[in-house]
Amino acid sequence: MNDPDLLDPSAPGSGTGYATDFAAAPAALAHDELECLASLYPLPRIEIASGRGAWVRDAGGRDYLDFVSGIGVNALGHAPPGLARAISRQMRTLGHTSNLYTSAPSRELARSLTRATGYPKVFFFNSGAEGVEAALKFARARARARGLPGRDVLAFRGGFHGRTAFALSATWTPSYREPFEPLMPGIRFADFNDVDGLSAALDPNIAAVIVEPVQGEGGAIPARREFLVALRVRTSALGATLIFDEVQSGMGRCGHLLCAGHYGIEADVTVLSKALGGGIPIAAVLMRDDVASSLKPGMHGCTFGGSPVAATAALFMLSRIDRPAFLSRVRRRGRELGRSLEDLESRHAAIAETRGLGLLRAIELHADAPFDAAALVAAARDRGLLLVRGGERAVRLLPPLTVGRDEIEEAVRRLDRALGSLGSPGGPSS
Numbered sequence: 001m002n003d004p005d006l007l008d009p010s011a012p013g014s015g016t017g018y019a020t021d022f023a024a025a026p027a028a029l030a031h032d033e034l035e036c037l038a039s040l041y042p043l044p045r046i047e048i049a050s051g052r053g054a055w056v057r058d059a060g061g062r063d064y065l066d067f068v069s070g071i072g073v074n075a076l077g078h079a080p081p082g083l084a085r086a087i088s089r090q091m092r093t094l095g096h097t098s099n100l101y102t103s104a105p106s107r108e109l110a111r112s113l114t115r116a117t118g119y120p121k122v123f124f125f126n127s128g129a130e131g132v133e134a135a136l137k138f139a140r141a142r143a144r145a146r147g148l149p150g151r152d153v154l155a156f157r158g159g160f161h162g163r164t165a166f167a168l169s170a171t172w173t174p175s176y177r178e179p180f181e182p183l184m185p186g187i188r189f190a191d192f193n194d195v196d197g198l199s200a201a202l203d204p205n206i207a208a209v210i211v212e213p214v215q216g217e218g219g220a221i222p223a224r225r226e227f228l229v230a231l232r233v234r235t236s237a238l239g240a241t242l243i244f245d246e247v248q249s250g251m252g253r254c255g256h257l258l259c260a261g262h263y264g265i266e267a268d269v270t271v272l273s274k275a276l277g278g279g280i281p282i283a284a285v286l287m288r289d290d291v292a293s294s295l296k297p298g299m300h301g302c303t304f305g306g307s308p309v310a311a312t313a314a315l316f317m318l319s320r321i322d323r324p325a326f327l328s329r330v331r332r333r334g335r336e337l338g339r340s341l342e343d344l345e346s347r348h349a350a351i352a353e354t355r356g357l358g359l360l361r362a363i364e365l366h367a368d369a370p371f372d373a374a375a376l377v378a379a380a381r382d383r384g385l386l387l388v389r390g391g392e393r394a395v396r397l398l399p400p401l402t403v404g405r406d407e408i409e410e411a412v413r414r415l416d417r418a419l420g421s422l423g424s425p426g427g428p429s430s
């Protein structure tokens with residue numbers, strides 16, 4: 001029998017000894033990429049050959065604990081049992097239709113997602129940026145349909161919404177924006193979590209406010225409840241559309257299906273992507289009726305969005321994640337990871353702060369720490385732990401939502417050693 005869904009004893013991480021000597025074994029970097037790949041990411045990169053659960057194996061045969069999860073995509077870990085079978089069965093039956101037609105998986109996903117989230121309407125796209133792009137367009141269409149005077153958008157410093165023109169225009173990071181200016185006009189920025197600052201930032205020219213309930217790429221910074229409440233109250237008063245970008249924080253990452261569930265606040269539009277497809281690209285823009293009613297056939301479109309295969313993957317992910325026991329386990333694991341990081345903070349002077357929600361966490365380094373976030377990511381990698389930067393001085397941890405307690409403990413031990421190796425006082429230096 002050769003079923004890829006069955007557990008393979010030679011799969012990454014299947015030995016539980018965690019014994020590999022990573023510091024002595026350099027990562028398998030794909031140097032030949034330098035010849036043929038545009039360097040939009042720092043090259044050369046590790047070539048990952050396979051993955052299972054919270055573990056990946058590089059092309060040189062070394063195992064790593066993966067606390068990046070494809071930047072929050074592999075929520076059920078690598079190669080979750082059943083996903084490959086469901087996708088391949090659908091591909092053999094019907095792979096693509098375009099949005100001129102629908103299919104059973106696409107209809108079923110629309111039904112399941114609207115039921116699960118309470119939003120009456122949804123439409124599907126392929127990526128986070130594409131979903132955000134659509135959400136911002138829909139907000140402007142709604143403003144026009146309601147006869148609002150302005151079309152401006154309010155976004156927040158530290159926020160990240162993607163790389164397409166409208167999404168990038170609402171993204172804060174200047175180095176992402178500047179090479180491509182001029183961008184979309186009419187976007188303003190205010191300070192995240194600053195309730196008092198909203199009075200100056202919001203006026204009748206604002207048609208939409210876009211915010212991440214937890215700023216992900218900004219470094220796992222949770223919104224304060226008063227801040228989101230103030231946004232909800234004030235956008236409602238203005239008739240503006242409140243958009244929650246839950247591309248990273250949604251699909252259980254923060255311990256609720258939607259991170260908004262943690263705050264008990266509903267936006268007019270919510271964007272999901274990343275973990276929704278578990279590795280197959282898909283985004284969902286969930287919307288209230290009065291947003292959907294301002295859209296007409298032909299106003300927007302998408303060749304691939306919600307294809308039968310992507311919808312099958314999303315149905316699979318949703319059916320596993322949207323379970324009370326699963327989500328309460330994510331919250332528990334999140335608290336365990338949070339406590340372990342606090343313990344590291346108490347022992348390493350280089351750490352200024354640890355923060356996050358659920359399994360979207362970060363450690364922030366002091367400005368005068370003797371090393372930076374990139375050095376810490378590299379040192380952790382050399383000890384068999386994959387992490388990703390966030391903001392200017394933070395390192396993010398986004399393990400699969402299925403991560404085990406022992407894997408969290410092992411990851412924190414490796415992080416501790418990585419900190420120690422960089423000369424951070426307080427840790428074992430390996």
Ligand SMILES: Cc1ncc(COP(=O)(O)O)c(C=O)c1O
Nearest residue numbers: 127128129160161162216247248
């Ligand atoms: C909050 C948020 N919005 C949008 C995006 C863009 O998603 P994508 O890279 O799929 O376009 C990301 C990606 O990291 C994100 O974290």
